Amino acid sequence: MTAASAEPSREPIVSVRDLQVRFQTSDRRATVKAVDGVNFDVRRGETFGIIGESGSGKTTIGRALVFLLKPSAGAILHDGTDPLALSRKQFQSHRRDYQIIFQDPNAALNPRMTILASVLEPLELAGIGTKAERERQAREALERVGLPQEFGERYPHQLSGGQKQRVVIARALTLRPKLIVCDEVVAALDMSIRGDVLNLFADLQRDLGLTYVFITHDLAVVSHISERVAVMYLGQFVELGPTEAVSERPLHPYTQALLSAEPRPLPSSMRLEERIVLQGEVPSPIDPPTGCRFRTRCPHAQPLCAEQAPEWRELKPDHWVACHFADPNFSPDQEPPEETP
Numbered sequence: 434m435t436a437a438s439a440e441p442s443r444e445p446i447v448s449v450r451d452l453q454v455r456f457q458t459s460d461r462r463a464t465v466k467a468v469d470g471v472n473f474d475v476r477r478g479e480t481f482g483i484i485g486e487s488g489s490g491k492t493t494i495g496r497a498l499v500f501l502l503k504p505s506a507g508a509i510l511h512d513g514t515d516p517l518a519l520s521r522k523q524f525q526s527h528r529r530d531y532q533i534i535f536q537d538p539n540a541a542l543n544p545r546m547t548i549l550a551s552v553l554e555p556l557e558l559a560g561i562g563t564k565a566e567r568e569r570q571a572r573e574a575l576e577r578v579g580l581p582q583e584f585g586e587r588y589p590h591q592l593s594g595g596q597k598q599r600v601v602i603a604r605a606l607t608l609r610p611k612l613i614v615c616d617e618v619v620a621a622l623d624m625s626i627r628g629d630v631l632n633l634f635a636d637l638q639r640d641l642g643l644t645y646v647f648i649t650h651d652l653a654v655v656s657h658i659s660e661r662v663a664v665m666y667l668g669q670f671v672e673l674g675p676t677e678a679v680s681e682r683p684l685h686p687y688t689q690a691l692l693s694a695e696p697r698p699l700p701s702s703m704r705l706e707e708r709i710v711l712q713g714e715v716p717s718p719i720d721p722p723t724g725c726r727f728r729t730r731c732p733h734a735q736p737l738c739a740e741q742a743p744e745w746r747e748l749k750p751d752h753w754v755a756c757h758f759a760d761p762n763f764s765p766d767q768e769p770p771e772e773t774p
Protein backbone atom coordinates (compact mmCIF):
# COMPACT_ATOMS: atom_id res chain seq x y z
CA MET A 434 0.00 0.00 0.00
CA THR A 435 1.07 3.56 -0.47
CA ALA A 436 -0.49 5.65 2.24
CA ALA A 437 1.20 8.73 0.77
CA SER A 438 -0.56 8.44 -2.58
CA ALA A 439 -3.29 10.99 -1.75
CA GLU A 440 -0.65 13.72 -1.37
CA PRO A 441 2.07 13.01 -3.89
CA SER A 442 3.71 16.38 -3.23
CA ARG A 443 4.66 15.25 0.26
CA GLU A 444 7.43 12.77 -0.30
CA PRO A 445 7.91 10.10 2.34
CA ILE A 446 10.94 10.57 4.56
CA VAL A 447 10.43 7.04 5.89
CA SER A 448 8.79 4.11 4.10
CA VAL A 449 7.99 0.98 6.06
CA ARG A 450 7.12 -2.17 4.14
CA ASP A 451 5.91 -5.48 5.62
CA LEU A 452 7.90 -4.79 8.77
CA GLN A 453 8.31 -7.68 11.17
CA VAL A 454 10.22 -7.61 14.43
CA ARG A 455 10.48 -10.81 16.43
CA PHE A 456 12.14 -11.54 19.74
CA GLN A 457 13.13 -14.82 21.31
CA THR A 458 11.73 -15.33 24.81
CA SER A 459 14.42 -15.57 27.50
CA ASP A 460 14.20 -19.38 27.58
CA ARG A 461 14.50 -19.28 23.76
CA ARG A 462 11.52 -21.63 23.42
CA ALA A 463 9.13 -19.19 21.77
CA THR A 464 9.06 -16.18 19.47
CA VAL A 465 7.33 -12.92 20.33
CA LYS A 466 5.79 -11.37 17.20
CA ALA A 467 6.16 -7.82 18.50
CA VAL A 468 5.57 -6.21 15.08
CA ASP A 469 4.00 -8.38 12.45
CA GLY A 470 3.50 -6.97 8.96
CA VAL A 471 3.20 -3.21 9.22
CA ASN A 472 3.12 -0.82 6.23
CA PHE A 473 3.18 2.97 6.31
CA ASP A 474 4.94 6.10 5.09
CA VAL A 475 5.94 9.05 7.23
CA ARG A 476 5.71 12.25 5.20
CA ARG A 477 8.35 14.92 5.39
CA GLY A 478 7.45 17.63 7.91
CA GLU A 479 4.44 15.87 9.43
CA THR A 480 3.78 14.52 12.90
CA PHE A 481 2.75 10.90 12.61
CA GLY A 482 1.08 9.54 15.75
CA ILE A 483 1.07 5.89 16.84
CA ILE A 484 -1.35 4.88 19.61
CA GLY A 485 -2.22 1.55 21.18
CA GLU A 486 -2.32 -0.28 24.48
CA SER A 487 0.73 -1.38 26.43
CA GLY A 488 2.58 -4.19 24.66
CA SER A 489 1.04 -3.52 21.23
CA GLY A 490 4.49 -2.91 19.68
CA LYS A 491 4.79 0.88 19.56
CA THR A 492 8.27 1.18 21.08
CA THR A 493 9.50 -1.73 18.97
CA ILE A 494 8.41 0.11 15.81
CA GLY A 495 10.06 3.31 17.08
CA ARG A 496 13.35 1.57 17.77
CA ALA A 497 13.26 -0.15 14.39
CA LEU A 498 12.58 3.19 12.61
CA VAL A 499 15.92 4.56 13.85
CA PHE A 500 17.70 1.20 13.50
CA LEU A 501 18.27 0.73 17.22
CA LEU A 502 17.11 -2.76 16.35
CA LYS A 503 17.17 -4.61 13.08
CA PRO A 504 13.94 -5.71 11.38
CA SER A 505 13.43 -9.49 11.32
CA ALA A 506 11.81 -9.09 7.89
CA GLY A 507 10.56 -6.33 5.61
CA ALA A 508 12.19 -3.00 4.86
CA ILE A 509 12.56 0.48 6.30
CA LEU A 510 13.76 3.10 3.82
CA HIS A 511 15.06 6.49 4.90
CA ASP A 512 14.62 9.00 2.07
CA GLY A 513 14.46 6.07 -0.34
CA THR A 514 17.73 4.59 0.98
CA ASP A 515 18.09 1.30 2.81
CA PRO A 516 20.42 2.19 5.71
CA LEU A 517 21.37 -1.48 6.08
CA ALA A 518 22.93 -1.34 2.61
CA LEU A 519 25.33 1.45 3.68
CA SER A 520 28.92 0.91 4.78
CA ARG A 521 29.52 0.99 8.54
CA LYS A 522 30.96 4.51 8.34
CA GLN A 523 28.12 5.82 6.14
CA PHE A 524 25.59 4.19 8.48
CA GLN A 525 27.07 5.91 11.56
CA SER A 526 26.81 9.31 9.93
CA HIS A 527 23.38 8.59 8.37
CA ARG A 528 21.75 7.61 11.67
CA ARG A 529 22.41 11.08 13.17
CA ASP A 530 19.54 12.29 10.99
CA TYR A 531 17.10 9.92 12.72
CA GLN A 532 16.92 10.33 16.50
CA ILE A 533 14.73 8.87 19.25
CA ILE A 534 13.70 10.37 22.60
CA PHE A 535 12.23 8.20 25.36
CA GLN A 536 9.87 8.81 28.27
CA ASP A 537 12.36 9.01 31.13
CA PRO A 538 14.87 11.88 30.89
CA ASN A 539 16.71 10.52 33.97
CA ALA A 540 17.69 7.43 32.00
CA ALA A 541 19.05 9.59 29.17
CA LEU A 542 21.15 11.96 31.31
CA ASN A 543 24.28 11.03 33.22
CA PRO A 544 23.80 12.35 36.79
CA ARG A 545 27.53 13.06 37.08
CA MET A 546 27.72 15.23 33.95
CA THR A 547 26.76 18.90 33.77
CA ILE A 548 23.90 19.77 31.43
CA LEU A 549 26.29 21.40 28.97
CA ALA A 550 28.55 18.31 28.97
CA SER A 551 25.50 16.09 28.28
CA VAL A 552 24.41 18.24 25.35
CA LEU A 553 27.97 18.34 24.02
CA GLU A 554 28.43 14.58 24.20
CA PRO A 555 26.73 13.56 20.91
CA LEU A 556 28.72 16.23 19.03
CA GLU A 557 31.97 14.99 20.57
CA LEU A 558 31.17 11.37 19.78
CA ALA A 559 30.41 12.33 16.19
CA GLY A 560 33.65 14.39 16.04
CA ILE A 561 31.81 17.42 14.67
CA GLY A 562 33.60 20.81 14.49
CA THR A 563 36.20 22.33 16.82
CA LYS A 564 35.77 22.48 20.59
CA ALA A 565 34.60 26.10 20.37
CA GLU A 566 32.14 25.33 17.56
CA ARG A 567 30.72 22.38 19.49
CA GLU A 568 30.21 24.50 22.58
CA ARG A 569 28.47 27.20 20.56
CA GLN A 570 26.16 24.61 18.99
CA ALA A 571 25.36 23.05 22.37
CA ARG A 572 24.60 26.45 23.93
CA GLU A 573 22.40 27.34 20.95
CA ALA A 574 20.48 24.07 21.38
CA LEU A 575 19.88 24.83 25.08
CA GLU A 576 18.63 28.28 24.17
CA ARG A 577 16.36 26.85 21.50
CA VAL A 578 14.60 24.61 24.02
CA GLY A 579 14.06 27.58 26.32
CA LEU A 580 16.72 26.94 28.98
CA PRO A 581 18.77 29.91 30.26
CA GLN A 582 22.54 29.72 29.73
CA GLU A 583 23.32 29.21 33.43
CA PHE A 584 21.56 25.83 33.28
CA GLY A 585 24.59 24.53 31.36
CA GLU A 586 26.63 24.43 34.56
CA ARG A 587 23.95 22.58 36.58
CA TYR A 588 23.55 18.84 37.15
CA PRO A 589 20.39 16.86 36.28
CA HIS A 590 19.19 16.63 39.92
CA GLN A 591 19.03 20.46 39.97
CA LEU A 592 16.37 20.49 37.21
CA SER A 593 12.65 19.68 37.15
CA GLY A 594 11.30 16.79 35.04
CA GLY A 595 10.16 19.16 32.29
CA GLN A 596 13.53 20.96 32.23
CA LYS A 597 15.35 17.61 32.02
CA GLN A 598 13.20 16.57 29.07
CA ARG A 599 14.11 19.90 27.40
CA VAL A 600 17.79 18.99 27.86
CA VAL A 601 17.18 15.61 26.22
CA ILE A 602 15.49 17.39 23.30
CA ALA A 603 18.48 19.80 23.06
CA ARG A 604 20.84 16.80 22.99
CA ALA A 605 18.94 15.31 20.04
CA LEU A 606 18.82 18.69 18.25
CA THR A 607 22.59 19.27 18.29
CA LEU A 608 22.97 16.63 15.59
CA ARG A 609 20.44 18.53 13.43
CA PRO A 610 18.21 15.50 12.76
CA LYS A 611 15.58 15.28 10.02
CA LEU A 612 13.27 13.05 12.04
CA ILE A 613 12.75 12.42 15.75
CA VAL A 614 10.81 9.47 17.16
CA CYS A 615 9.21 10.68 20.39
CA ASP A 616 8.28 7.70 22.56
CA GLU A 617 5.88 8.72 25.35
CA VAL A 618 7.95 11.90 25.79
CA VAL A 619 5.43 13.72 27.98
CA ALA A 620 4.03 10.71 29.86
CA ALA A 621 6.32 11.19 32.88
CA LEU A 622 5.66 14.93 33.11
CA ASP A 623 3.15 16.76 35.30
CA MET A 624 -0.10 17.56 33.49
CA SER A 625 0.63 21.28 34.10
CA ILE A 626 3.79 21.28 31.96
CA ARG A 627 2.85 18.74 29.29
CA GLY A 628 1.29 21.48 27.17
CA ASP A 629 4.48 23.59 27.33
CA VAL A 630 6.67 20.70 26.18
CA LEU A 631 4.22 19.78 23.40
CA ASN A 632 4.23 23.41 22.27
CA LEU A 633 8.04 23.33 22.26
CA PHE A 634 7.93 20.31 19.92
CA ALA A 635 5.53 22.18 17.65
CA ASP A 636 7.74 25.32 17.60
CA LEU A 637 10.86 23.28 16.80
CA GLN A 638 9.05 21.53 13.99
CA ARG A 639 8.00 24.85 12.46
CA ASP A 640 11.45 26.44 12.84
CA LEU A 641 13.62 23.48 11.86
CA GLY A 642 11.37 21.58 9.43
CA LEU A 643 11.47 18.46 11.62
CA THR A 644 9.41 15.33 11.10
CA TYR A 645 8.10 13.50 14.18
CA VAL A 646 6.80 10.04 14.89
CA PHE A 647 4.88 10.55 18.12
CA ILE A 648 4.25 7.37 20.11
CA THR A 649 1.76 7.55 22.97
CA HIS A 650 -1.11 5.75 24.60
CA ASP A 651 -2.68 9.12 25.34
CA LEU A 652 -5.27 10.10 22.75
CA ALA A 653 -5.39 13.68 23.99
CA VAL A 654 -1.66 14.04 23.19
CA VAL A 655 -2.13 12.61 19.71
CA SER A 656 -5.06 14.90 18.98
CA HIS A 657 -3.00 17.89 20.12
CA ILE A 658 0.05 17.25 17.99
CA SER A 659 -0.34 14.82 15.09
CA GLU A 660 -1.74 15.21 11.59
CA ARG A 661 -2.16 11.50 11.00
CA VAL A 662 -2.47 8.68 13.46
CA ALA A 663 -2.07 4.91 13.33
CA VAL A 664 -3.79 2.64 15.82
CA MET A 665 -1.88 -0.50 16.84
CA TYR A 666 -3.18 -3.77 18.21
CA LEU A 667 -1.07 -6.83 18.93
CA GLY A 668 1.78 -6.02 16.56
CA GLN A 669 -0.29 -4.71 13.66
CA PHE A 670 -1.88 -1.46 12.50
CA VAL A 671 -5.68 -1.71 12.52
CA GLU A 672 -6.44 1.85 11.39
CA LEU A 673 -4.50 4.79 9.93
CA GLY A 674 -5.73 8.14 8.76
CA PRO A 675 -5.98 11.88 9.39
CA THR A 676 -6.21 12.39 13.17
CA GLU A 677 -9.48 14.27 12.88
CA ALA A 678 -11.13 11.53 10.81
CA VAL A 679 -9.85 8.68 13.00
CA SER A 680 -10.84 10.41 16.21
CA GLU A 681 -14.23 11.76 15.11
CA ARG A 682 -15.37 8.84 12.99
CA PRO A 683 -13.27 5.78 13.86
CA LEU A 684 -13.92 2.90 11.47
CA HIS A 685 -12.28 0.03 13.33
CA PRO A 686 -14.07 -1.55 16.32
CA TYR A 687 -10.85 -1.41 18.36
CA THR A 688 -10.39 2.33 17.75
CA GLN A 689 -14.03 2.86 18.67
CA ALA A 690 -13.52 1.05 21.97
CA LEU A 691 -10.30 2.98 22.72
CA LEU A 692 -12.02 6.31 22.13
CA SER A 693 -15.09 5.41 24.12
CA ALA A 694 -12.91 4.48 27.12
CA GLU A 695 -11.04 7.77 27.14
CA PRO A 696 -11.70 9.90 30.24
CA ARG A 697 -12.73 13.54 30.32
CA PRO A 698 -9.75 15.55 28.99
CA LEU A 699 -10.59 14.49 25.42
CA PRO A 700 -12.27 17.16 23.28
CA SER A 701 -16.00 16.51 23.14
CA SER A 702 -15.79 15.73 19.41
CA MET A 703 -13.57 12.75 20.24
CA ARG A 704 -15.76 11.24 22.93
CA LEU A 705 -18.20 8.62 21.80
CA GLU A 706 -21.64 8.60 23.38
CA GLU A 707 -21.58 5.09 24.70
CA ARG A 708 -18.69 3.39 26.44
CA ILE A 709 -17.64 0.12 24.76
CA VAL A 710 -16.15 -2.25 27.31
CA LEU A 711 -13.85 -4.78 25.70
CA GLN A 712 -14.11 -8.30 27.07
CA GLY A 713 -11.08 -10.42 27.92
CA GLU A 714 -7.36 -9.76 27.92
CA VAL A 715 -5.07 -8.86 25.05
CA PRO A 716 -3.89 -12.25 23.66
CA SER A 717 -0.20 -13.16 23.71
CA PRO A 718 1.95 -11.93 20.81
CA ILE A 719 3.65 -15.34 20.98
CA ASP A 720 0.50 -17.05 19.71
CA PRO A 721 -1.89 -14.41 18.32
CA PRO A 722 -5.42 -15.40 17.19
CA THR A 723 -5.92 -16.66 13.64
CA GLY A 724 -7.63 -14.39 11.12
CA CYS A 725 -8.30 -10.99 12.66
CA ARG A 726 -6.21 -10.55 15.79
CA PHE A 727 -8.89 -8.49 17.46
CA ARG A 728 -11.62 -11.13 17.01
CA THR A 729 -11.38 -12.55 20.57
CA ARG A 730 -12.46 -9.17 21.97
CA CYS A 731 -14.41 -7.65 19.09
CA PRO A 732 -18.12 -7.01 19.75
CA HIS A 733 -18.80 -7.39 16.00
CA ALA A 734 -16.81 -10.61 15.32
CA GLN A 735 -18.26 -13.09 12.81
CA PRO A 736 -17.10 -16.61 11.80
CA LEU A 737 -15.22 -15.15 8.83
CA CYS A 738 -13.04 -13.16 11.23
CA ALA A 739 -11.46 -16.38 12.56
CA GLU A 740 -10.79 -17.73 9.09
CA GLN A 741 -9.29 -14.80 7.22
CA ALA A 742 -7.07 -11.92 8.20
CA PRO A 743 -8.79 -8.72 7.04
CA GLU A 744 -7.18 -6.80 4.20
CA TRP A 745 -5.63 -3.38 4.79
CA ARG A 746 -8.10 -1.22 2.79
CA GLU A 747 -8.32 2.49 2.02
CA LEU A 748 -12.00 2.99 2.87
CA LYS A 749 -11.93 6.77 2.66
CA PRO A 750 -9.27 9.02 1.10
CA ASP A 751 -6.08 8.53 3.12
CA HIS A 752 -7.99 6.50 5.73
CA TRP A 753 -6.95 2.84 6.02
CA VAL A 754 -8.62 0.08 8.00
CA ALA A 755 -8.10 -3.65 8.59
CA CYS A 756 -11.60 -5.01 9.27
CA HIS A 757 -13.79 -7.27 7.07
CA PHE A 758 -16.92 -5.37 7.95
CA ALA A 759 -15.82 -1.77 8.34
CA ASP A 760 -17.39 0.68 5.93
CA PRO A 761 -17.36 4.46 5.73
CA ASN A 762 -20.73 4.64 7.50
CA PHE A 763 -19.88 2.13 10.22
CA SER A 764 -21.12 3.26 13.59
CA PRO A 765 -20.37 1.78 17.01
CA ASP A 766 -24.08 1.85 17.77
CA GLN A 767 -25.22 -0.23 14.82
CA GLU A 768 -26.18 -3.90 15.00
CA PRO A 769 -23.49 -6.50 14.17
CA PRO A 770 -23.25 -6.86 10.39
CA GLU A 771 -24.47 -9.87 8.44
CA GLU A 772 -21.68 -12.19 7.44
CA THR A 773 -20.82 -12.02 3.76
CA PRO A 774 -21.07 -15.40 2.00
Ligand SMILES: Nc1ncnc2c1ncn2[C@@H]1O[C@H](COP(=O)(O)OP(=O)(O)OP(=O)(O)O)[C@@H](O)[C@H]1O
Nearest residue numbers: 456457465467486487488489490491492493494718
Ligand atom coordinates in the same frame (compact mmCIF):
# COMPACT_ATOMS: atom_id res chain seq x y z
N1 LIG B 1 13.82 -7.27 23.87
C1 LIG B 1 12.68 -7.95 23.96
N2 LIG B 1 12.66 -9.30 24.16
C2 LIG B 1 11.49 -9.99 24.20
N3 LIG B 1 10.28 -9.43 24.05
C3 LIG B 1 10.23 -8.09 23.85
C4 LIG B 1 11.41 -7.28 23.80
N4 LIG B 1 11.05 -5.98 23.59
C5 LIG B 1 9.70 -6.00 23.54
N5 LIG B 1 9.21 -7.25 23.69
C6 LIG B 1 7.80 -7.65 23.64
O1 LIG B 1 7.25 -7.15 22.43
C7 LIG B 1 5.91 -6.69 22.62
C8 LIG B 1 5.82 -5.22 22.21
O2 LIG B 1 6.57 -4.44 23.15
P1 LIG B 1 6.69 -2.85 23.03
O3 LIG B 1 7.64 -2.40 24.08
O4 LIG B 1 7.01 -2.50 21.62
O5 LIG B 1 5.20 -2.38 23.37
P2 LIG B 1 4.62 -0.90 23.58
O6 LIG B 1 3.42 -0.79 22.70
O7 LIG B 1 5.70 0.10 23.42
O8 LIG B 1 4.12 -0.96 25.10
P3 LIG B 1 4.10 0.21 26.23
O9 LIG B 1 2.90 1.07 25.91
O10 LIG B 1 3.94 -0.55 27.50
O11 LIG B 1 5.41 0.96 26.15
C9 LIG B 1 5.59 -6.95 24.08
O12 LIG B 1 4.90 -8.19 24.16
C10 LIG B 1 6.95 -7.03 24.74
O13 LIG B 1 6.91 -7.85 25.89
Ligand code: SF4
Nearest residue numbers: 725728731738756757
Ligand atom coordinates in the same frame (compact mmCIF):
# COMPACT_ATOMS: atom_id res chain seq x y z
S1 SF4 C 1 -12.49 -8.25 11.11
FE1 SF4 C 1 -14.10 -9.08 12.44
S2 SF4 C 1 -13.13 -9.37 14.45
FE2 SF4 C 1 -11.81 -8.05 13.23
S3 SF4 C 1 -12.37 -6.00 13.81
FE3 SF4 C 1 -13.56 -6.50 11.99
S4 SF4 C 1 -15.52 -7.35 12.75
FE4 SF4 C 1 -14.03 -7.34 14.46
Ligand SMILES: [Mg+2]
Nearest residue numbers: 491492493616
Ligand atom coordinates in the same frame (compact mmCIF):
# COMPACT_ATOMS: atom_id res chain seq x y z
MG1 LIG D 1 6.56 1.51 24.73
